[in-house]
Amino acid sequence: MQDSRSAPRQRAFLQGRIIFNGGNATLDCTIRDWSAGGARLELTNTVTIPDRFDLLVPQKAATYQATIAWRRENAVGVSFLDDRAQGPALKHRSSLDERVRDLEAEVADLRRILARMEARFGRGDPAPGIG
Numbered sequence: 001m002q003d004s005r006s007a008p009r010q011r012a013f014l015q016g017r018i019i020f021n022g023g024n025a026t027l028d029c030t031i032r033d034w035s036a037g038g039a040r041l042e043l044t045n046t047v048t049i050p051d052r053f054d055l056l057v058p059q060k061a062a063t064y065q066a067t068i069a070w071r072r073e074n075a076v077g078v079s080f081l082d083d084r085a086q087g088p089a090l091k092h093r094s095s096l097d098e099r100v101r102d103l104e105a106e107v108a109d110l111r112r113i114l115a116r117m118e119a120r121f122g123r124g125d126p127a128p129g130i131g
Helices: 095-123
Strands: 009-020 025-033 038-042 052-057 060-071 075-080
Touching: 025 075, 052 095
Parallel strands: none
Antiparallel strands: 009 025, 009 052, 025 038, 038 075, 052 060, 060 075
């Protein structure tokens, strides 16, 4: 089989984050091979990944626009749409920070609800094996 890559690929072991749906959805991955034009990513489920997404690589302090070249059960091959990183690694930070704040507020609300329920109905015994 002929290798159609435009740049040689090197083994890697980097943390990555696939970002899609306007920054509202993320999926962690491991970058196993790397070149200027693409990478091989390992992850638990490739079905949920769209054909185009941003790949955040914290160790390189960069985000790349990527498109899927191939899919396997636990890996995808991606091509970078531009061989230059698109700004700092925290390109999506503001939307992620907002999401974290929203989730923290939701957790606080749920804790208040739980405290009210415990006060009203008592703590009760946890299920076997819990607590």
